[in-house]
Amino acid sequence: MPLNTIIPISSDGFYHPASESEVISLVKYAYDNNLQIRCRGASHSIARAIYTDPGPGELPVPDKVSEENPPKGPNLNLIFDNLMSLTWIDNEKGIIEVDAGIHLGYDPMDPTGASTLANSLLYQTFLKGWTLSDLGGITHQTVSGFLSTGSAGGTTMYTIEENLLAFRVIDGQGNAEWVEKDSDLFNALGVSLGLLGVIVKVRMQLVPFFNIYGQQITTKTTYEECPIDLFGDGNATKPNYQQYLEKTPYSRMLWWPQKGVDRVVMWQAIRGINPPVFYPAPYEEFADTNLLTQIEQLGASVMFTTLGNNGFLKTWKKLQPSFKAFYNSIKSGILAVLLTVILYIILFPITLFFSIFKGVLWLLFPTIINLLQPLTKDGKAMLFMDYMWRSLPMDNEAGDILMGTEFTELWIPIEKTKEVMNLLKDFFEHDGRKATGTYSTEIYAGKASNFWLSPSYNRDVIRVDVFWYASNEGNPSVKGGFYEQYWELFEKNNIPFRLHWGKFAPSYDYKHWAEYLKSQTPKWDDFLMLRQQRDPKNIFFTDYFKLRFLGEK
Numbered sequence: 001m002p003l004n005t006i007i008p009i010s011s012d013g014f015y016h017p018a019s020e021s022e023v024i025s026l027v028k029y030a031y032d033n034n035l036q037i038r039c040r041g042a043s044h045s046i047a048r049a050i051y052t053d054p055g056p057g058e059l060p061v062p063d064k065v066s067e068e069n070p071p072k073g074p075n076l077n078l079i080f081d082n083l084m085s086l087t088w089i090d091n092e093k094g095i096i097e098v099d100a101g102i103h104l105g106y107d108p109m110d111p112t113g114a115s116t117l118a119n120s121l122l123y124q125t126f127l128k129g130w131t132l133s134d135l136g137g138i139t140h141q142t143v144s145g146f147l148s149t150g151s152a153g154g155t156t157m158y159t160i161e162e163n164l165l166a167f168r169v170i171d172g173q174g175n176a177e178w179v180e181k182d183s184d185l186f187n188a189l190g191v192s193l194g195l196l197g198v199i200v201k202v203r204m205q206l207v208p209f210f211n212i213y214g215q216q217i218t219t220k221t222t223y224e225e226c227p228i229d230l231f232g233d234g235n236a237t238k239p240n241y242q243q244y245l246e247k248t249p250y251s252r253m254l255w256w257p258q259k260g261v262d263r264v265v266m267w268q269a270i271r272g273i274n275p276p277v278f279y280p281a282p283y284e285e286f287a288d289t290n291l292l293t294q295i296e297q298l299g300a301s302v303m304f305t306t307l308g309n310n311g312f313l314k315t316w317k318k319l320q321p322s323f324k325a326f327y328n329s330i331k332s333g334i335l336a337v338l339l340t341v342i343l344y345i346i347l348f349p350i351t352l353f354f355s356i357f358k359g360v361l362w363l364l365f366p367t368i369i370n371l372l373q374p375l376t377k378d379g380k381a382m383l384f385m386d387y388m389w390r391s392l393p394m395d396n397e398a399g400d401i402l403m404g405t406e407f408t409e410l411w412i413p414i415e416k417t418k419e420v421m422n423l424l425k426d427f428f429e430h431d432g433r434k435a436t437g438t439y440s441t442e443i444y445a446g447k448a449s450n451f452w453l454s455p456s457y458n459r460d461v462i463r464v465d466v467f468w469y470a471s472n473e474g475n476p477s478v479k480g481g482f483y484e485q486y487w488e489l490f491e492k493n494n495i496p497f498r499l500h501w502g503k504f505a506p507s508y509d510y511k512h513w514a515e516y517l518k519s520q521t522p523k524w525d526d527f528l529m530l531r532q533q534r535d536p537k538n539i540f541f542t543d544y545f546k547l548r549f550l551g552e553k
Contacts, residue, residue: 012111013070014040018082020168020176020200026076027198028174030539036075037539039100039198041145042107043068044138045502046406048544049149049193051077061544063475063507065406068111080142081114083200086124094130094206095165098143100199104132105139105389109400115140122389130206131388133158134447137252137395144199149502150191150454153392154252154444154463156245156414161190161449168201172535176200188523188530190451193501195541196534211278212250212392213385214269217376221255221264221425230264231421242417245445245462250392252444256373257428258436260366265373265440267394272385283384283391285398294329295343296372297402298322301471302347303361303368307438308472312355318471319351325401365438404470405439408483409463409500411446411455416495417462423493424464427485437482439467452523455498468504479508487513496520511551524549 006025010016017023030037036052043050047067054060055073070077080101089095098121105122107115117123121143125131134153136146152159167189170176179185189196219226227238234240245251254265267283286293301322309315323344330336354361376382384391398405412420421443427435442465446456455461466486468476476482483504490497498520499505506513518524528549535541543553 013072014077014079016079016082016112020170023078023083023198023200024170024174024176026078027170027172027539030076031173031537033074034537035539036542037078037198038076038194038542039078039080039144040070041080041101041142041148042103042110042140044141044145045149046504048542049502051542053542053544063477063504064470066109066400066404066470068109078198079112080144081110081112084114084119086121088128089203091128094125094208095204096125096130096206097168097201097203099201100142100144102143103139104135104141104143104146105393105396107140109140125206126209126387126389129209131209132160132204133162133207134160134250135388135392137393138398139389139393139396140400143202145502147202148191148193148199150449150451150456150500151502152446152456153250154446155248155250156445156447156460157249159447159449161447161451163204163206164190164202165205166203167199168203169197169199171197172537172539178203185530187450188452188527190449191453191501192527193453193545195531195545197540209274210271210388211274211280211385212269212388213272214250214267214283214391215384216265216267216283216382218263218265218373219376221257221262226264228266231418231425233418240418241421242414242462245414245417246460252394252442254373254440254442255424256369256440257424258365258369258438259432261369263369263373263375269384269392271388280386280390281384282386283394284382285394291330293397294326294399294402297399298326298343298347300372301402302351303365304438304469305471306351306354306361307358307365308469309355310473312352314473315355316348316351319347321401322471325399329399329402362433406468406470406476406504407442407465408468408477408486408504409455409465410486410490410497411461411463411500412490412495412497414445414460414462419493420462420464420490420495423489423495427489431485435485437466437468438472439469441466452527453501453521455500457498457522463500465503475507477504477507481507484508491516505548510547514547514549514551517548 007022038052040050048061051061051070052075054071058072061071083099083101085099087097102121103115105120106117136151136153165181167179228244229238229240248268249270251268256263286296306315327336327340446461448460449456546553
């Protein structure tokens with residue numbers, strides 16, 4: 001059957017199926033014609049992990065996140081903006097079925113415009129008194145994308161895995177089936193990267209809705225000033241970091257290790273009661289108004305882009321999307337135009353000056369970070385109480401362009417926490433700016449998982465997210481790139497780690513790193529054997545994943 005009689009390709013390069021039968025037809029077409037087929041969610045993962053390979057002679061898929069355009073060529077890239085429904089199976093027990101394309105929350109970067117707060121999973125379930133057990137730092141993702149890459153929030157007590165009952169999946173030959181919880185196939189599908197088939201629906205068992213109550217403080221990392229013993233064994237009045245991670249329901253820490261800065265921003269929250277009358281005080285990551293928040297993020301964008309690039313012309317060119325994003329975020333007609341033009345004029349000579357005299361900007365760096373992340377004074381912690389869907393994802397305010405953040409995420413057995421913290425501390429102090437870069441490092445926990453390819457399979461973990469500003473010059477994952485020093489630091493010091501599948505992984509020595517990750521993943525061979533059975537023509541298995549799993553294309 002000709003492809004255009006199944007469903008036409010859209011001008012954006014995607015196929016937009018509106019039913020399971022259309023997805024099955026597209027999969028069968030790929031199978032019959034030896035083509036690849038992949039599905040895109042919110043493009044929050046590395047682009048090469050999302051899309052098919054490009055056609056012969058076409059441009060390669062970029063090694064970055066938030067890439068909205070699929071590669072050109074005959075292969076099939078799908079987007080599920082027409083598959084976003086939520087069906088209540090049992091209102092009294094909180095059981096639902098959702099299409100794979102539904103977003104957890106509102107996705108401001110959705111190129112189709114289909115995502116809204118009203119049609120999000122979290123908001124629809126909130127209105128009926130139900131929710132998920134855990135969320136990540138943002139809620140832009142589609143439910144299938146969040147699950148398929150093994151994403152998780154900062155907790156050893158809860159996991160979205162608790163909410164999952166079954167997957168509706170189409171294998172590499174176009175066969176559709178429901179896969180129920182606690183089977184081997186279910187545990188293989190939980191974090192399957194789209195390699196075992198196309199997940200089209202998920203059945204979930206929700207939990208009663210809860211509010212969260214929390215606080216955020218910013219302190220120096222020293223034993224005397226930090227309420228946690230970050231690098232030692234702790235005592236009766238001050239827990240060590242592992243104890244803190246294990247006993248705090250939800251937490252995350254941003255570590256700014258640069259000389260003259262050296263501070264941690266500690267966010268923590270607990271589940272609370274739902275009183276009859278509730279006046280929420282949401283968590284605010286930036287300023288307390290949208291306008292000031294956007295100005296603050298634009299200023300940060302100018303600083304990080306200037307520090308991360310050589311030459312004014314390159315820096316200024318890379319800042320243009322930030323000005324556009326700032327303008328779009330104001331949403332106030334003529335005010336947005338005037339304010340953007342004014343800031344454009346003001347920031348032009350400032351960027352020019354600091355591009356030429358970058359050393360001056362480095363001297364000012366500690367002062368600027370102190371303005372952005374001031375130390376908490378006694379009794380002045382930021383307190384918040386809010387609906388879980390709004391403030392548990394604490395990074396939702398961060399703009400995907402203005403604060404474009406890419407990272408590699410290492411998941412390490414939680415009993416290695418003290419060793420990890422001291423290894424990083426010594427590394428930052430010894431190697432200075434080369435090790436710290438210009439950004440923060442996020443550290444938090446993860447609960448053990450039953451999913452075969454989850455980086456927390458069978459063990460609670462401490463997670464180290466090494467941030468990279470997206471507009472920086474170069475690729476941090478290549479040989480000699482920024483991340484090489486981290487991956488090799490942990491490997492050489494016998495700190496076992498697994499990597500988040502949607503984030504940066506080594507783009508060099510593929511054979512070595514495939515063997516290393518295999519050694520850390522007990523179900524590696526079982527997964528690959530199952531993958532071959534379910535995808536005999538490799539229609540889901542792109543060159544990117546061949547490099548990751550096999551070490552070669």
